Amino acid sequence: MSRTPESLPPAPAPRPSGPQVVVIGAGIVGCALADELTARGWTDVTVLEQGPLPAPGGSTSHAPGLVFQTNPSRTLTAFARYTVEKFDSLREDGVPCFRPVGGLELATTPERLAELHRRAGYAAAWGVRGEVVSAARCKELWPLLDTSAVLGGFHTPDDGLARAVPAARAQLERARGRGARVLDRHTVTGIERADGRVTGVVTDRGVFPADHVVSAAGFWGPVVGRMAGVDVPLQPLAHQYARTRPLPELAGAAEEAVRPVLRFQDRDLYFREHHDRIGIGSYAHRPLPVDPFAVPGYDEARAGGREMPSSYPFTAADWAPSWQDCRRLLPALRATEIEEGFNGVFSFTPDGMPVLGPSRALRGFWLAEAVWVTHSAGAAKAVAEWMVHGRASVDLHECDLTRFEDAQRSPSYVAERGARQFVEVYDVLHPLQPMEQPRPLRVSPFHARQRELGAYFLEGGGWERPHWYEANAPLAEGLDVPARDAWSARYWSPVAAAEAKAARERVALYDMTPLRRLEVTGPGALGFLDRMTTNNLRKRPGAVTYTLLLDEAGGIRSDLTVARLGPDHFQLGANSPADLDWLLAHAPGGVTIRDVTAGTCCVGVWGPLARDLVQPLTHEDFSHEGFGYFRAKRAYVGHVPVTALRVSYVGELGWELYTTADLGLRLWDTLWEAGRAHGVIAAGRSAFNSLRLEKGYRAWGVDMTDEHDPYEAGLGFAVRMDHEFVGRSALDPSAVPERKLTPLLLDDPAAVVLGKEPVSVGGGAADGYVTSASYGYTLGRCVAYAWLPPLPAGTGVHIAYFGDRLPATVAEEPLFDPKMTRIRR
Numbered sequence: 001m002s003r004t005p006e007s008l009p010p011a012p013a014p015r016p017s018g019p020q021v022v023v024i025g026a027g028i029v030g031c032a033l034a035d036e037l038t039a040r041g042w043t044d045v046t047v048l049e050q051g052p053l054p055a056p057g058g059s060t061s062h063a064p065g066l067v068f069q070t071n072p073s074r075t076l077t078a079f080a081r082y083t084v085e086k087f088d089s090l091r092e093d094g095v096p097c098f099r100p101v102g103g104l105e106l107a108t109t110p111e112r113l114a115e116l117h118r119r120a121g122y123a124a125a126w127g128v129r130g131e132v133v134s135a136a137r138c139k140e141l142w143p144l145l146d147t148s149a150v151l152g153g154f155h156t157p158d159d160g161l162a163r164a165v166p167a168a169r170a171q172l173e174r175a176r177g178r179g180a181r182v183l184d185r186h187t188v189t190g191i192e193r194a195d196g197r198v199t200g201v202v203t204d205r206g207v208f209p210a211d212h213v214v215s216a217a218g219f220w221g222p223v224v225g226r227m228a229g230v231d232v233p234l235q236p237l238a239h240q241y242a243r244t245r246p247l248p249e250l251a252g253a254a255e256e257a258v259r260p261v262l263r264f265q266d267r268d269l270y271f272r273e274h275h276d277r278i279g280i281g282s283y284a285h286r287p288l289p290v291d292p293f294a295v296p297g298y299d300e301a302r303a304g305g306r307e308m309p310s311s312y313p314f315t316a317a318d319w320a321p322s323w324q325d326c327r328r329l330l331p332a333l334r335a336t337e338i339e340e341g342f343n344g345v346f347s348f349t350p351d352g353m354p355v356l357g358p359s360r361a362l363r364g365f366w367l368a369e370a371v372w373v374t375h376s377a378g379a380a381k382a383v384a385e386w387m388v389h390g391r392a393s394v395d396l397h398e399c400d401l402t403r404f405e406d407a408q409r410s411p412s413y414v415a416e417r418g419a420r421q422f423v424e425v426y427d428v429l430h431p432l433q434p435m436e437q438p439r440p441l442r443v444s445p446f447h448a449r450q451r452e453l454g455a456y457f458l459e460g461g462g463w464e465r466p467h468w469y470e471a472n473a474p475l476a477e478g479l480d481v482p483a484r485d486a487w488s489a490r491y492w493s494p495v496a497a498a499e500a501k502a503a504r505e506r507v508a509l510y511d512m513t514p515l516r517r518l519e520v521t522g523p524g525a526l527g528f529l530d531r532m533t534t535n536n537l538r539k540r541p542g543a544v545t546y547t548l549l550l551d552e553a554g555g556i557r558s559d560l561t562v563a564r565l566g567p568d569h570f571q572l573g574a575n576s577p578a579d580l581d582w583l584l585a586h587a588p589g590g591v592t593i594r595d596v597t598a599g600t601c602c603v604g605v606w607g608p609l610a611r612d613l614v615q616p617l618t619h620e621d622f623s624h625e626g627f628g629y630f631r632a633k634r635a636y637v638g639h640v641p642v643t644a645l646r647v648s649y650v651g652e653l654g655w656e657l658y659t660t661a662d663l664g665l666r667l668w669d670t671l672w673e674a675g676r677a678h679g680v681i682a683a684g685r686s687a688f689n690s691l692r693l694e695k696g697y698r699a700w701g702v703d704m705t706d707e708h709d710p711y712e713a714g715l716g717f718a719v720r721m722d723h724e725f726v727g728r729s730a731l732d733p734s735a736v737p738e739r740k741l742t743p744l745l746l747d748d749p750a751a752v753v754l755g756k757e758p759v760s761v762g763g764g765a766a767d768g769y770v771t772s773a774s775y776g777y778t779l780g781r782c783v784a785y786a787w788l789p790p791l792p793a794g795t796g797v798h799i800a801y802f803g804d805r806l807p808a809t810v811a812e813e814p815l816f817d818p819k820m821t822r823i824r825r
């Protein structure tokens with residue numbers, strides 16, 4: 001996509017009550033948002049809701065409100081922690097909106113028990129109290145359980161039950177008290193816009209002018225999105241929830257619930273008490289997709305209490321197998337029946353994460369959708385911060401609407417992947433595990449060759465990415481690669497060790513096509529990029545610079561390589577799709593920005609023999625003197641015109657060679673043919689990740705995000721304070737950081753960790769967490785980067801892995817080739 005933003009209209013003039021905001025939807029998310037916006041001084045807020053308050057008929061109206069805070073995503077856990085804290089302080093009729101009964105997850109298989117240990121790791125890393133407990137302890141916590149098949153549980157005392165409707169009402173009331181307007185029985189039918197900005201919201205009862213519109217329409221998101229010309233990547237699916245008849249065992253229950261909310265993931269079930277009844281939710285049934293365009297708003301005429309639009313009739317046949325599982329787990333249920341049940345609708349996204357943030361297509365139009373009750377207050381706070389201050393205090397890149405590539409927004413993709421998320425909601429998922437469908441979606445021009453070489457593909461951003469090549473298996477024979485535990489051995493092969501070795505000793509080809517490429521051109525390009533990034537870009541054409549995109553608060557939005565290909569022509573190596581949005585949003589007239597990733601391709605040719613391979617193929621001088629480190633050149637490699645960057649994320653001599661997609665296969669074949677004499681191999685991302693960690697090269701989004709400043713992240717070398725740039729005023733190069741991205745080496749040469757594990761310094765609670773980790777095949781140790789308080793090299797720490805405590809030691813950076821003799825020669 002491309003745009004010259006000179007035609008954009010000015011943003012609306014500031015007013016004391018803030019801009020005019022219309023929030024569409026008064027479910028838990030819309031209500032929380034009204035509260036969070038008005039709390040920040042944006043009080044000109046109108047909430048429009050099609051149904052009748054206080055239970056307008058969306059997913060919130062009958063959510064049973066189980067809150068399990070622990071999640072592999074640190075961001076979702078932060079959302080949940082804030083929701084618990086907030087609901088705990090909210091009162092409706094004098095009763096808190098959160099009931100801290102705790103949470104209990106059960107394991108009936110060894111695989112699940114291991115997963116519960118991992119979840120305990122996430123909890124410790126993200127600051128949630130929890131411990132893995134015995135079956136006997138599970139029985140104490142839930143006496144009705146038959147624990148004969150239970151191997152253990154994960155108990156989280158601070159989890160519990162949210163009272164969703166009262167919490168929504170309480171937040172809405174508070175917003176009203178600050179001046180917000182709440183209008184129910186108003187159905188939004190259109191979004192008005194002018195010059196690419198929203199100007200108002202059309203309802204069946206009139207038009208409401210607006211500077212900002214937030215769609216908090218829950219599973220109707222795609223319907224409202226279409227009114228704004230925005231594809232909303234969520235799929236509504238129905239999910240069964242039922243209540244039993246009263247149980248004699250619970251007779252006389254004074255409290256609504258006292259026992260922990262319960263999850264039995266091995267059977268896709270969860271449980272809570274409703275006084276003397278048990279409420280049960282199931283994800284065990286077939287996916288039941290719902291077309292949001294076919295669901296009318298709440299019709300009171302036929303309402304009669306419960307026929308809400310988000311509630312479909314209970315399909316008993318889907319329930320039957322689960323009911324047997326319920327009765328086995330809770331034998332008291334054998335004497336009772338289901339009293340009532342329904343198929344309730346809520347949203348699933350292709351990756352299971354919410355969709356938050358501003359739309360690229362229509363300025364002033366925001367989304368806050370696919371959010372659970374569990375995450376509602378935290379997500380609303382983040383969106384409110386984003387709207388009011390331009391950024392959230394928590395990293396949102398996993399939730400950002402723009403994370404989906406064009407090819408990941410088709411209705412069929414969203415439907416297929418949404419249904420898959422439903423099926424997998426409680427599955428034990430490996431962090432590298434890709435979804436199986438729809439694949440392949442995006443392939444590089446080298447795909448056919450990769451398949452011939454037996455590539456083992458994983459998927460990222462829609463791209464097929466080789467992780468290793470079976471063709472290299474003979475190279476792994478005889479290599480001393482430590483055996484792995486079953487979990488870390490998944491999506492891994494010892495062939496990666498051989499590929500890493502080949503790149504250190506000979507030369508390897510890496511498919512770098514998925515690396516995002518932006519082209520910035522025009523007379524204002526240099527001044528613009530200089531103002532947007534931290535390093536010095538005022539170098540003659542041919543220079544490549546490693547530089548950072550910061551937000552106004554000095555947080556790292558991205559790290560880039562910027563190649564100056566001509567006076568007014570720059571090629572950027574970027575990270576997330578949000579980089580494009582950020583640059584477009586700041587670009588002045590006279591600057592054009594294009595994402596050229598699709599349509600071009602890139603091969604990394606790296607290793608000590610890279611020059612021997614490439615030089616004979618080109619008339620240009622590829623010597624160290626003729627083509628220095630971090631320089632760019634145009635050249636022909638055989639018949640193929642390329643842009644060559646002398647850059648290496650794996651820390652070896654070599655180049656990134658870029659060309660157009662049509663010539664990609666020819667480029668690959670040319671390099672392959674010439675490389676035979678040098679023992680060239682194709683190498684995958686598994687080796688790539690190992691090599692970059694040995695070299696200490698950070699990966700944005702994993703090692704650092706906009707929550708971190710450059711100095712903490714060890715990237716101060718890329719900041720030049722002698723020019724103006726976004727975020728500069730927030731930086732203090734002399735401040736002593738409270739935390740640092742710290743390299744660790746595991747002491748046991750056979751041990752590995754995978755990322756997101758808690759790290760403790762003194763042996764007590766976690767002091768930090770691992771970001772990325774990989775075995776370093778050259779170093780003979782696992783390398784793990786972790787956010788920790790500043791520690792001197794040599795300090796011993798422990799990393800928790802499956803309930804084990806693995807000793808590790810703070811290392812000195814860089815771990816490999818500190819004198820850069822391998823790259824600069």
Ligand code: FAD
Pocket residue numbers: 024025026027028029030048049050051056057058059060061062063064065066067186187188189216217218219220224239240241281297298310343344345346347368369370371372373374375
């Ligand atoms: P909603 O509550 O659906 O609110 C959206 C609102 O927008 C609706 O009120 C709708 O009427 C309004 N709207 C839509 N279109 C328009 C329009 N054109 N004009 C005006 N208004 C419009 N989550 C948990 O955290 N824990 C649980 O235990 C849990 N269990 C669940 C069990 C069931 C059976 C179901 C169905 C969901 C469950 N969820 C649970 C999920 C949770 O309920 C939802 O994720 C959450 O309520 C979504 O809130 P929301 O505000 O985004 O959407």
Ligand code: THG
Pocket residue numbers: 515545546559560561572573574575630645647648649656697698718
């Ligand atoms: N190649 C290109 N662009 C990219 C990446 C890439 N952009 C996104 C991401 N990867 C950026 N990350 C890095 C990280 C480190 C280096 C390059 C890109 C690197 N650093 C050297 C170092 O730290 O010693 C040199 C730094 C310097 O000289 O300033 O090489 O892989 N095109």
